[in-house]
Amino acid sequence: MASAKNSHSQSAASRNGQRGKSAAKPNGHGNGPARFYGTPLPGVNPEELSGSLIVVEGTDGSGRSTQISLLTEWLESEGFAVETMGLRRSFLVGEDIDALMAENAVTRMTLALMYSTDFFDQLERRILPALRSGLIVLADRYIFTLIARSAVRGISRDYLHGIYEIALRPDLTFWLDVRPEVAFDREFKKSQTISYWESGRDMSLSNDLFQSFIRYQSMIEREFEYLSKRHSFQEIDGEASVADVNRELRKKIAWHLGIRSTHYRPSHALAHLWR
Amino acid sequence: MATTALDITTVAQATPEQMAAKREFAGALVVVEGIDGSGKSTQLYLLKRWLEIGGYRVHFTEWNSSPLVKSATRRGKQRRLLTPTTFSLLHAADFADRCERQILPLLHGGYLVLADRYIYTAFARDAARGCSPHWLRNLYSFAPIPDITFYFRAPLDVAVNRITAGRPKLKFYEAGMDLGLSLDRAESFRIFQDRILNNYDQMIETDRFVLMDGTIRVNRLQKVMRALLAERVDLKRFAPKKRSSSRDKKKAG
Numbered sequence: 001m002a003s004a005k006n007s008h009s010q011s012a013a014s015r016n017g018q019r020g021k022s023a024a025k026p027n028g029h030g031n032g033p034a035r036f037y038g039t040p041l042p043g044v045n046p047e048e049l050s051g052s053l054i055v056v057e058g059t060d061g062s063g064r065s066t067q068i069s070l071l072t073e074w075l076e077s078e079g080f081a082v083e084t085m086g087l088r089r090s091f092l093v094g095e096d097i098d099a100l101m102a103e104n105a106v107t108r109m110t111l112a113l114m115y116s117t118d119f120f121d122q123l124e125r126r127i128l129p130a131l132r133s134g135l136i137v138l139a140d141r142y143i144f145t146l147i148a149r150s151a152v153r154g155i156s157r158d159y160l161h162g163i164y165e166i167a168l169r170p171d172l173t174f175w176l177d178v179r180p181e182v183a184f185d186r187e188f189k190k191s192q193t194i195s196y197w198e199s200g201r202d203m204s205l206s207n208d209l210f211q212s213f214i215r216y217q218s219m220i221e222r223e224f225e226y227l228s229k230r231h232s233f234q235e236i237d238g239e240a241s242v243a244d245v246n247r248e249l250r251k252k253i254a255w256h257l258g259i260r261s262t263h264y265r266p267s268h269a270l271a272h273l274w275r
Numbered sequence: 276m277a278t279t280a281l282d283i284t285t286v287a288q289a290t291p292e293q294m295a296a297k298r299e300f301a302g303a304l305v306v307v308e309g310i311d312g313s314g315k316s317t318q319l320y321l322l323k324r325w326l327e328i329g330g331y332r333v334h335f336t337e338w339n340s341s342p343l344v345k346s347a348t349r350r351g352k353q354r355r356l357l358t359p360t361t362f363s364l365l366h367a368a369d370f371a372d373r374c375e376r377q378i379l380p381l382l383h384g385g386y387l388v389l390a391d392r393y394i395y396t397a398f399a400r401d402a403a404r405g406c407s408p409h410w411l412r413n414l415y416s417f418a419p420i421p422d423i424t425f426y427f428r429a430p431l432d433v434a435v436n437r438i439t440a441g442r443p444k445l446k447f448y449e450a451g452m453d454l455g456l457s458l459d460r461a462e463s464f465r466i467f468q469d470r471i472l473n474n475y476d477q478m479i480e481t482d483r484f485v486l487m488d489g490t491i492r493v494n495r496l497q498k499v500m501r502a503l504l505a506e507r508v509d510l511k512r513f514a515p516k517k518r519s520s521s522r523d524k525k526k527a528g
Contacts (some may be wrong), residue, residue, distance in 0.1 A: 042359045042405035092356050093365070096347040107375040109417060110343065113368035117347070117361050124358045162413035166360065 038165030041120075044128060051131035053168055054253060055142040057224070058176035059217050060198045061183035061190070062238040063245060066273050067176070068140050070246050071253070074264040075136055080257070083130035086140035090121035101197060108202075112150040116163055119146060123167065131168075136257075143167050144231065148223035152216070153203065172256055174249060175228055176238035180217035184210065242275055301385035303508045304378070304419060306393040308475065309427030310468050311449075312434035314489040314496070318427065319391050321497045322504065326387065330515035334381050338392030341372040352448055359404035362448070366397060367414050374418060382419060387513040394418045395478055403470035404454060423507045425500060426479060429489030431472060435465050 035046055056064045056071075072082045088094045097114050100106040106114075127137050143164040151157050178186075187194060194209050196202070200216025201209075228235060236248055246264070254262045266274045305322075307315040319335075326333040339348070348365055351357040357365070381388050394415040402408050429437075439445070439461055447453065450460045451467030478484060485503055487496065504510070 039407045039410065042407075092351055092361060093344075093347045096344065100343060105376075106343065107372065109371040109375055110368050113364055113371050114344065114347075117364040117368060120358070120360045120364060121356070124360060125356070159413060159416060162410065162416075163364075166407070166410060 035169045036165075037161075037167060037169055041124060041128075041166045049128065049131040049168075050134045051136060052172075052256065053127070053131065053137045053139065053170045054256075055139040055144075055170040055173040056176065056249075057141055057144050057173060057233065058238055059178065059180070059183055059220055059224075061186035062176040062178045063186075063242065064140055064176055066242060067246060067249060068138050069270060070242075070264075070266055070273060071138055071249060073267060073270055074246075074250060075138075075253075077264070078259060081133075081135045083126065083135050083137045084140060085122045085127055085137060087115065087145070088118055090118040091125075092121040093118045104202075108150065108153045108155060112146070112153075112155060112160070115146050115149075119143065119164075119167070127168075139170070142170060142173070144173070144224065144227050144233075148220050148227065151223050152200075152219040172252065173231060173233045174252070175224060175233040175235050176245065177221075177224075177235055178238035180214045180221065182239055183217055184213055187213075242273060300382035300419065301512070302382035302388060303422040303512070304382060304388050304390065305504065305508065306390045306395070306421040306424040307427060308392060308395045308399075308424060308484070309429070309487075309489065310431075310434050310472050310475065312437035313427035313429045314437075314487075314493070315425070315427040316391055317493060318425070318487070318497060318500055319389055321493075322500055323389055325497075325501060326389075326513075331387060331510065331513045332385060333387045333389060333513065334377075335389045335391070336373060336377055338390075338396055339366060339369055341369045343372045344369045352446070355447060355453070357448065357453065359401065359406050359453075362404065362453075363397065363401040363406050363411065363414065366401075370394070370397070370415070371417070379419065385512070387508070387510075390421070393421060393424070395424065395475070395482060395484075398478065399471045399474035402474050403451070403467060423504065424482065424484050425487050425503070426475060426484035427487045427489045428472075428475075431465070431469055433490060434472075435468060439464070 036044075040046055054071075056068055058064045068084060072084065075082050088097045093114055097111075097118060100111065100114060127139075130137055147157065147160045147164065150160055184194070187198060194213050198216075199209055199213035200219070201212055203216065205215045206212040224233075227233070234252060236245060238245065240248075247262075250262045250264060254260070307319045309315040323333060323335050344365060348369065351361065351365060378388055378390070397415060398408065398411050401411055445460050445464050450464040451470075452460060452463050454463070454467065456466045457463040475484075479486060485507075487500065489496075491499075
């Protein structure tokens with residue numbers, strides 16, 4: 001198709017552009033800069049994006065947020081400026097989504113499109129400027145969670161990929177994989193209860209909350225398995241210790257950035273995460 | 276470009292035969308489209324009054340009116356935070372809400388649904404802002420296809436004069452000021468509307484618009500519109516039941 005061809009020649013062009021100025025860039029090992037899946041967002045020149053986009057995906061209770069806090073500290077101590085993004089954090093609609101989810105009136109398609117508005121508001125107004133300035137962006141979830149959640153609710157995968165084809169392709173995508181049972185233990189320990197949306201109660205899977213959670217998270221996991229192949233995720237065992245998962249992430253990110261030192265111990269402020 | 280769009284949006288581009296074959300609704304969907312000032316809202320209002328007075332099962336719905344996403348839209352517009360992409364997605368969310376909670380249930384329930392603007396507004400306007408037409412077609416592919424789409428067309432000058440004459444100040448996004456077409460709001464509005472008009476014109480055939488001349492006298496045009504509707508949609512399906520109509524007569528007398 002025409003659009004696929006387009007992105008191909010574009011990525012080749014930007015790779016060549018990168019090689020020319022690679023001496024001035026931190027990631028000097030020749031990995032191309034962030035690119036788009038299809039037609040880029042209106043008004044964006046992919047060649048200007050010199051930073052790196054690193055995505056950490058995984059279901060609820062997979063340890064994503066913990067790892068992102070640790071990675072931010074590590075990268076900053078290595079001298080890299082970091083920007084983060086996540087779900088419902090846009091200024092434009094972040095709070096509106098919270099409000100919609102608190103009511104039961106919202107339907108799956110409206111919610112999916114509000115989430116995509118939230119995603120693109122962050123991407124266009126915060127993330128792209130950061131990448132233009134050469135920052136490292138750590139994304140706590142990305143389009144993949146949004147696609148998976150809507151796909152298990154019966155929205156066509158082609159439709160969802162169509163919406164997000166104008167999004168940036170990450171430089172690295174990690175998937176912290178944990179079994180739903182382990183995720184349940186962690187989530188329950190964290191908040192002493194299981195939330196409406198995490199257990200997929202809008203889908204009427206089971207009146208038993210534990211069953212509902214397991215079935216819903218298993219459906220999400222299956223979507224991730226499919227997405228993992230399609231978008232070449234780097235799968236990481238999310239059930240390993242925080243320190244082990246972190247070491248693995250640092251090793252891969254250090255390789256991508258072309259830096260040697262991966263030694264890291266969390267500061268006092270984050271020591272409680274390092275169990 | 277049009278051929279790639281077909282892959283995903285067979286729904287929005289079906290032929291009348293395909294439409295009849297896949298009619299899944301007891302109801303029918305009637306849409307008016309056209310640039311600001313083309314006369315479409317006046318004509319749809321008159322059509323609605325005609326049907327209401329006749330006792331038909333009819334419901335009127337407007338673009339950009341869902342309460343669920345209203346606060347976000349207002350915030351985005353007031354503070355000028357919207358990019359072409361988020362502008363488009365927010366309106367799609369608004370439409371999805373109306374579609375899933377109003378339009379689809381009413382179509383299933385056997386109503387004649389009258390829509391003042393529909394997905395073609397997004398196709399014409401968001402493409403004028405720089406969104407890819409292919410992306411837009413996919414975005415709205417969940418929308419049911421109208422049984423009839425009236426496209427009201429008036430020359431740019433006529434339409435622009437109707438709008439600017441009756442309005443103290445054009446709004447920022449309405450005038451397309453986000454595109455940097457001109458520092459003068461009226462001029463920007465004109466250029467923006469011209470782009471939208473061209474995008475509408477390109478859909479006349481692909482989306483089977485019924486062309487309506489927006490410069491014709493209001494009552495004459497309304498007569499044409501009613502005749503065309505009756506020709507395209509079997510209005511008997513929505514007519515009042517016999518019993519209730521005799522009661523209405525008594526009341527009126």
